[in-house]
Amino acid sequence: xxxxxxxxxxxxxxxxxxxxxxxxxxxxxxxxxxxxxxxxxxxxxxxxxxxxxxxxxxxxxxxxxxxxxxxxxxxxxxxxxxxxxxxxxxxxxxxxxxxxxxxxxxxxxxxxxxxxxxxxxxxxxxxxxxxxxxxxxxxxxxxxxxxxxxxxxxxxxxxxxxxxxxxxxxxxxxxxxxxxxxxxxxxxxxxxxxxxxxxxxxxxxxxxxxxxxxxxxxxxxxxxxxxxxxxxxxxxxxxxxxxxxxxxxxxxxxxxx
Amino acid sequence: xxxxxxxxxxxxxxxxxxxxxxxxxxxxxxxxxxxxxxxxxxxxxxxxxxxxxxxxxxxxxxxxxxxxxxxxxxxxxxxxxxxxxxxxxxxxxxxxxxxxxxxxxxxxxxxxxxxxxxxxxxxxxxxxxxxxxxxxxxxxxxxxxxxxxxxxxxxxxxxxxxxxxxxxxxxxxxxxxxxxxxxxxxxxxxxxxxxxxxxxxxxxxxxxxxxxxxxxxxxxxxxxxxxxxxxxxxxxxxxxxxxxxxxxxxxxxxxxxxxxxxxxxxxxxxxxxxxxxxxxxxxxxxxxxxxxxxxxxxxxxxxxxxxxxxxxxxxxxxxxxxxxxxxxxxxxxxxxxxxxxxxxxxxxxxxxxxxxxxxxxxxxxxxxxxxxxxxxxxxxxxxxxxxxxxxxxxxxxxxxxxxxxxxxxxxxxxxxxxxxxxxxxxxxxxxxxxxxxxxxxxxxxxxxxxxxxxxxxxxxxxxxxxxxxxxxxxxxxxxxxxxxxxxxxxxxxxxxxxxxxxxxxxxxxxxxxxxxxxxxxxxxxxxxxxxxxxxxxxxxxxxxxxxxxxxxxxxxxxxxxxxxxxxxxxxxxxxxxxxxxxxxxxxxxxxxxx
Numbered sequence: 148x149x150x151x152x153x154x155x156x157x158x159x160x161x162x163x164x165x166x167x168x169x170x171x172x173x174x175x176x177x178x179x180x181x182x183x184x185x186x187x188x189x190x191x192x193x194x195x196x197x198x199x200x201x202x203x204x205x206x207x208x209x210x211x212x213x214x215x216x217x218x219x220x221x222x223x224x225x226x227x228x229x230x231x232x233x234x235x236x237x238x239x240x241x242x243x244x245x246x247x248x249x250x251x252x253x254x255x256x257x258x259x260x261x262x263x264x265x266x267x268x269x270x271x272x273x274x275x276x277x278x279x280x281x282x283x284x285x286x287x288x289x290x291x292x293x294x295x296x297x298x299x300x301x302x303x304x305x306x307x308x309x310x311x312x313x314x315x316x317x318x319x320x321x322x323x324x325x326x327x328x329x330x331x332x333x334x335x336x337x338x339x340x341x342x343x344x345x346x347x348x349x350x351x352x353x354x355x356x357x358x359x360x361x362x363x364x365x366x367x368x369x370x371x372x373x374x375x376x377x378x379x380x381x382x383x384x385x386x387x388x389x390x391x392x393x394x395x396x397x398x399x400x401x402x403x404x
Numbered sequence: 405x406x407x408x409x410x411x412x413x414x415x416x417x418x419x420x421x422x423x424x425x426x427x428x429x430x431x432x433x434x435x436x437x438x439x440x441x442x443x444x445x446x447x448x449x450x451x452x453x454x455x456x457x458x459x460x461x462x463x464x465x466x467x468x469x470x471x472x473x474x475x476x477x478x479x480x481x482x483x484x485x486x487x488x489x490x491x492x493x494x495x496x497x498x499x500x501x502x503x504x505x506x507x508x509x510x511x512x513x514x515x516x517x518x519x520x521x522x523x524x525x526x527x528x529x530x531x532x533x534x535x536x537x538x539x540x541x542x543x544x545x546x547x548x549x550x551x552x553x554x555x556x557x558x559x560x561x562x563x564x565x566x567x568x569x570x571x572x573x574x575x576x577x578x579x580x581x582x583x584x585x586x587x588x589x590x591x592x593x594x595x596x597x598x599x600x601x602x603x604x605x606x607x608x609x610x611x612x613x614x615x616x617x618x619x620x621x622x623x624x625x626x627x628x629x630x631x632x633x634x635x636x637x638x639x640x641x642x643x644x645x646x647x648x649x650x651x652x653x654x655x656x657x658x659x660x661x662x663x664x665x666x667x668x669x670x671x672x673x674x675x676x677x678x679x680x681x682x683x684x685x686x687x688x689x690x691x692x693x694x695x696x697x698x699x700x701x702x703x704x705x706x707x708x709x710x711x712x713x714x715x716x717x718x719x720x721x722x723x724x725x726x727x728x729x730x731x732x733x734x735x736x737x738x739x740x741x742x743x744x745x746x747x748x749x750x751x752x753x754x755x756x757x758x759x760x761x762x763x764x765x766x767x768x769x770x771x772x773x774x775x776x777x778x779x780x781x782x783x784x785x786x787x788x789x790x791x792x793x794x795x796x797x798x799x800x801x802x803x804x805x806x807x808x809x810x811x812x813x814x815x816x817x818x819x820x821x822x823x824x825x826x827x828x829x830x831x832x833x834x835x836x837x838x839x840x841x842x843x844x845x846x847x848x849x850x851x852x853x854x855x856x857x858x859x860x861x862x863x864x865x866x867x868x869x870x871x872x873x874x875x876x877x878x879x880x881x882x883x884x885x886x887x888x889x890x891x892x893x894x895x896x897x898x899x900x901x902x903x904x905x906x907x908x909x910x911x912x913x914x915x916x917x918x919x920x921x922x923x924x925x926x927x928x929x930x931x932x933x934x935x936x937x938x939x940x941x942x943x944x945x946x947x948x949x950x951x952x953x954x955x956x957x958x959x960x961x962x963x964x965x966x967x968x969x970x971x972x973x974x975x976x977x978x979x980x981x982x983x984x985x986x987x988x989x990x991x992x993x994x995x996x997x998x
Contacts, residue, residue: 335479
């Protein structure tokens with residue numbers, strides 16, 4: 148089984164995020180493997196361990212993403228590929244990333260591709276489906292269980308808290324939802340072995356792409372933090388007056404009705 | 405070997421030699437692998453151990469055993485075990501990072517530390533081939549757990565005064581051990597004990613004793629002030645039958661093992677103290693942001709900022725100093741050939757080389773930890789006194805650190821004691837340097853440091869070392885062999901030297917960071933350095949004065965005091981303002997950050 152996992156380096160959103168000059172302040176920020184991608188890595192390794200094959204993790208981003216790829220190797224992936232766009236691209240969006248990944252994946256004859264349901268930074272959830280679409284293979288999003296028998300795949304996916312059972316066949320792209328598995332820690336022997344595993348670095352030119360081929364289709368206008376949560380207000384008086392007051396406030400202050 | 409080691413930094417030499425920043429190891433030098441190892445350890449502690457702490461505190465030690473096996477699966481027990489015996493043979497920095505990250509687990513970190521450190525290391529370093537093959541693979545996985553039995557009811561600091569005896573049986577097959585070893589960490593579940601006993605009541609030696617051997621038993625679980633998550637019991641040896649091939653190291657050379665293992669235990673404790681202090685700091689600053697009084701988060705009060713600034717600058721010093729020492733070990737140990745590693749003697753020599761640094765890390769860092777947990781409770785106010793707050797446990801857990809692995813008093817006495825020994829053996833030209841300093845005093849002109857970053861701090865470090873040398877030289881000259889009775893003076897000298905080591909460690913670390921990434925990214929480090937150096941130097945001045953007055957009198961005292969005034973002349977920085985400034989980033993990050 149030839150398995151690929153698409154992996155993004157993201158901010159650890161459990162840490163404090165600060166914004167300065169319209170950009171997220173990366174000073175002192177912690178970076179991690181996007182947790183949804185990590186479910187993908189874990190599942191890919193489990194499938195490989197039971198069915199044989201090879202797991203390759205792929206990331207599009209800056210040279211710094213090497214750390215997250217090494218972590219995936221330490222967890223148990225076999226190979227890693229970093230498509231480094233640091234020198235070629237100022238900005239990019241979901242289209243950019245998907246286009247680059249497709250160029251890379253096209254001749255790889257992947258049986259199964261894992262992506263995260265969403266990345267916890269941008270949260271668009273687009274890259275996985277876009278890649279599948281451009282490769283012309285089916286995809287199933289937000290999966291919580293996957294079983295493979297031969298070329299047949301049985302999947303349970305999360306649908307707004309309920310679940311849906313789907314039958315599909317390889318080749319296939321799936322996006323991982325929380326609950327798919329409990330990712331393991333990279334063990335110390337795993338970390339030491341990861342040093343010696345292959346990590347290939349590519350640039351756009353290696354994929355016969357230039358920046359115009361992958362130019363972003365969208366523009367980020369502004370980045371801002373959600374407004375600070377304010378303390379609630381408790382209305383008093385007769386219930387009827389409270390209701391009137393509430394409607395009034397929802398209309399004039401919160402402006403939601 | 406001589407070619408390889410001549411470039412190595414000698415133990416204790418920092419006092420009389422300058423070292424450039426590129427020769428010291430700093431936390432900014434961690435490799436990606438080391439960071440990953442630290443992260444795995446942290447995740448293990450937070451996700452696996454922390455949820456069980458309440459049970460562990462209630463002495464449910466079957467959980468400790470399971471957790472240790474789980475740690476073994478992750479490789480967290482094999483860092484110091486050679487690969488051929490199932491370990492990972494990691495570098496000393498990785499091993500230290502594991503200890504640092506474990507610290508958050510409180511008493512459980514003591515179980516872990518006792519197993520991988522004092523429990524397993526004697527066999528790693530001093531075991532023969534058969535012993536290593538027999539014990540290490542199971543210790544590296546956690547299938548078997550280890551403990552270390554040195555202390556006895558009547559011999560603590562005086563370890564060699566042990567009363568436990570060993571005598572060879574008539575058949576010549578077994579040593580028969582009799583005695584009691586007290587306060588043995590992991591005794592509740594350990595399978596293997598490294599036990600010290602005197603063969604025929606005279607020859608202090610080490611033995612590997614299995615729990616299953618006939619005549620081996622343990623007492624009841626002790627009721628302790630802190631680290632309750634660790635098992636502590638008496639090991640009772642009543643005609644315990646120990647096969648003669650379980651003699652560890654050489655006959656009558658148990659002290660070589662005991663003292664070297666203590667050295668490692670000491671710097672490891674220093675590392676653990678950094679981890680514990682960082683956690684206590686995090687609890688304190690989070691609480692200070694959360695807790696409102698007078699409609700203001702208490703972190704916004706200047707007195708809280710003062711506390712946070714002081715705590716963090718001390719943690720920075722403790723971290724810089726101990727990882728510098730770890731770097732010294734790594735440099736020296738990594739240059740040993742495979743044969744030398746196999747032969748315990750060279751390893752022991754490498755460890756003994758940095759005995760001074762190990763002792764200083766031990767007492768300095770454990771006192772930083774104690775300071776930080778104490779202020780942590782204070783910031784929590786009445787809530788800090790309540791057991792439902794983690795800081796309450798941290799406060800209790802901290803206290804033992806100043807006592808075990810050699811009390812801080814013993815470790816202080818060891819500093820000047822070891823210097824004198826090194827000087828007498830010709831390993832360090834201490835007397836010559838002290839002599840040269842006396843001459844320098846006569847013609848010394850006061851200096852003005854420049855105003856570029858770190859200029860003042862470098863100047864203070866230089867003078868701090870001279871003050872240390874002056875005080876030590878004077879005391880040695882005055883008392884000669886009787887110096888060892890002047891314990892108060894010795895302790896003052898140890899404090900001066902230790903503060904100088906910590907000051908130099910922060911200055912070199914900050915300098916290295918600035919060289920690498922520029923001043924802008926290292927402002928916080930600079931603030932800690934300025935705060936710490938000023939406060940440590942004030943303490944040095946005070947210790948030196950007290951020492952001079954105790955040692956000299958009359959004209960000689962006046963002359964010495966005037967020399968001290970020259971060495972201490974400087975314009976102090978405004979530490980109040982610096983602490984306020986340093987606290988801002990800490991309050992924002994809600995944890996210790998550099």
